[in-house]
Amino acid sequence: MKLAVFSPVFGNKTLEEALKYLSAKGVEGMELGAGGYPGKAHADILELKKDANKRAALKDLFAEYNMEICALSVHGNGVHPQKAAADAATAELEAAIDVAEKLGVKKVITFSGCPGDGKGDMPNWVTCPWPNEFSDVLRYQWEDVLIPYWKIHAKQAEEAGVQICFEMHPGFCVYNPETLLKLRDAAGKALGANLDPSHLIWQGIDVPEAIRYLGDALYYFHAKDTAVDKFNTAKNGVLDTKPYADEAHRSWIFRTVGYGSDEKFWKDICTALRLVGYDYYMSIEHEDSLMTQEEGLEKAIAFMQKIMLKQPKTREMWWV
Numbered sequence: 001m002k003l004a005v006f007s008p009v010f011g012n013k014t015l016e017e018a019l020k021y022l023s024a025k026g027v028e029g030m031e032l033g034a035g036g037y038p039g040k041a042h043a044d045i046l047e048l049k050k051d052a053n054k055r056a057a058l059k060d061l062f063a064e065y066n067m068e069i070c071a072l073s074v075h076g077n078g079v080h081p082q083k084a085a086a087d088a089a090t091a092e093l094e095a096a097i098d099v100a101e102k103l104g105v106k107k108v109i110t111f112s113g114c115p116g117d118g119k120g121d122m123p124n125w126v127t128c129p130w131p132n133e134f135s136d137v138l139r140y141q142w143e144d145v146l147i148p149y150w151k152i153h154a155k156q157a158e159e160a161g162v163q164i165c166f167e168m169h170p171g172f173c174v175y176n177p178e179t180l181l182k183l184r185d186a187a188g189k190a191l192g193a194n195l196d197p198s199h200l201i202w203q204g205i206d207v208p209e210a211i212r213y214l215g216d217a218l219y220y221f222h223a224k225d226t227a228v229d230k231f232n233t234a235k236n237g238v239l240d241t242k243p244y245a246d247e248a249h250r251s252w253i254f255r256t257v258g259y260g261s262d263e264k265f266w267k268d269i270c271t272a273l274r275l276v277g278y279d280y281y282m283s284i285e286h287e288d289s290l291m292t293q294e295e296g297l298e299k300a301i302a303f304m305q306k307i308m309l310k311q312p313k314t315r316e317m318w319w320v
Helices: 016-022 043-050 050-066 083-102 134-159 177-187 198-203 209-219 230-236 263-275 293-306
Strands: 004-005 029-033 068-073 106-109 163-167 189-197 220-224 225-228 251-255 281-284
Touching: 004 043, 004 068, 004 293, 016 050, 029 177, 029 281, 043 083, 050 068, 050 083, 068 083, 068 281, 083 106, 083 134, 106 220, 134 163, 134 177, 134 189, 134 209, 163 220, 177 189, 177 209, 189 209, 189 263, 198 209, 198 220, 198 225, 209 220, 209 263, 263 293
Parallel strands: 004 029, 004 281, 029 068, 068 106, 106 163, 163 189, 189 220, 220 281
Antiparallel strands: 225 251
């Protein structure tokens, strides 16, 4: 496995400054945010699609620092009930598939998206089957919107030799391994998981078990942690809509790797990844509100370099 960093943490740096920093730290790749929720601070996927010179300059810059673009990220909601929002997200997704093929990048990271209820103009994340209208909404979202949409884009990705990696994120229709596999089975094998433990931990999901359950449907990995506050959770449960900045009162908060879960937990993750044959990047996503960008990232890099399994697994039992 190799180590990467997701680019939004460098919002206060140029792309070249970020690459220079990462290269000096021994990081091998960058997950490049180029649209959608990650923003366009370091790359604009629509410009990259139409301008071959900009694509060439981007490749040259990464090569100069011996770095790899391990994924293009355009997290968005292509099935948003507001047409303008859906069209914008879809245009960036299609551009990312096109640019990834041209740059030789194999992974595009996004969300499954979440439609509305068919009548309103806001996304509607359904979390329970009753009253029955919630089940009706869920059927509409999956059968009328989500599956048809992703069948089209799974085919585009397959033809381009690109994998679309869904970050399983509450608020969107794909938020856990079961919903990931449901959409993949219905729409195509070009779709797979970007497993980010931080979104699974607070749902009560056993992350190593989730990895083994996903198996070859796991296409990408985010190194990000969550700390669950047992006192706040004991009072209020894990569903929490308080602002992320209200750390003392939330049931859980995002943490730098190693500050939400212990080293053994992360070693178990590395073991599970190896057992299912995952040997690509572990991409650090730093969103720890208790640490600065610099301190949290430095701690995350040092932690991951310590626990990652870097050399490929041998087929022979070398001690026999």
